[in-house]
Amino acid sequence: MQSTFRSVAIVGKYMDAIALQQMQSDLTHLARHLLSQGLQVFVEDQTAQFISHEGFQLASLNDIGSKVDLVIVMGGDGTMLSVGRALRHTGVPLIGINRGRLGFLTDLRTDQMLVEIDKILQGEYQLESRMLLQSVVTRAGKPIEQTFALNDVVIKSAFRLIELEVHVDGQFVSRQRSDGLILTTPTGTTAYALSAGGPIMHPDLDAISIVPISPHTLSYRPITVPAGSVIEVIVVHAADAQISYDGxxxxxxxxxxxxxxERAQQEIQLVHPQDYCYFDMLRNKLNWG
Structure with missing residues (x-):
């Protein structure tokens, strides 16, 4: 059977040279195997320094999306988040090999990666879309910062309570004092929002969850709104407020x-093995019985 994908890129944990050195053997093994399948193989610039093989082509992370029809990411969820944001305009699908801790976004284990990747290359896979958030910070009527997030946008204070006013679609929701606020996609509900008491949302849901972090008034609870909602948060009082995206x-x-x-126009495409089950993943990662 002819491969579904003909050009493939490899991206390791490109921001961490020590981690890349630790996965050097697996990266080299993967590159050699893909080349043996007759595929056109690109490797991200930083990752390529730790692959002991020839025959692949170099590409920057910004250029990879326009050169290949599949990106294989070796690392943890943080690497997948970073690569996903960088390639959000391209629509190129991502498959993750877990070299991190929990690995909610990285399905494959290194000891099974070649077998599973061969199946994917032959068309045995599931393709799933994950929504992104975009946030714009406005100061004195002028936009000063725009960010994108696959997991969450977090507004918080490092050491003191922060006072925030929340509006949804122009309607006043609440004014609250807390350690901060998490605006999360369904993907991000198994990240920071989970530890803050937020709900787990299935990734097929079109929704955004608003989760307070340690609210001063305990009656403030997480609320989930449609993905088409426009959420506005106003900083009312804070000594050291900050916004972060995907941590x-x-x-x-x-x-x-x-x-x-609000919801971004772009989406991230994730490739899963054919037998992937979201509930199996949750059960295994969260140690449910």
Whole structure:
């Protein structure tokens, strides 16, 4: 059977040279195997420094999406989040090999990766779309920061309570004092929002969950709204407020700043093995009986 994918890219944990060195053998094994299948293989620049093989082509992370029709990411969920955001405009699908901790987004184990990847290359896979959030920070009426997130957008204070006002589609929801607020996609409900007491949402749901972090008034509870909603958060009082996206980017906020959060136009395409089951994944990762 002819392969579904003809050009493939490999991206390791490109921001961490120590991690790349630790996975050097697996990266080399993967590159050699893909080349032996007659595929056109690209490797991200930083990752390529730790592959002891020839025959592949180099590409920057920004260029990879326009050169291949599948990206294989070796790392943990953080690497998948970073690569997903970087390639959000391209629509190229991602498959993850878990070299992290929990691995909610990385399905394959290294000891099974070649067998599972061969199945995927022959068309035995599931393709799933995951929504993104985009947020815009406005100060004195001018946009000053725009970010995207696959998991969540978090507004918080590092050491003190922060006071925030929340509106959904122009309607006032609440004014609350807390350690912060998490705006999460269904994908992100198994991340920071889970530890803050938020609900787990199936990734097929079109929804955004608003989860307070340690609210001063315990009656403040998480609320889930349709994915088409426009959420506006106003910083009312804070000494050291900041906004982050997927836990990987940080920007300082000031009193009076408005943060607009809504669904992004782009989506991330994830490739799963044919027998992938979301509930099996939850049961295994969260140690449910």
């Amino acid at each position: 990987q980017g940080l920007y300082p906020l000031a009193v009076g700043d408005h943060v607009r959060i």
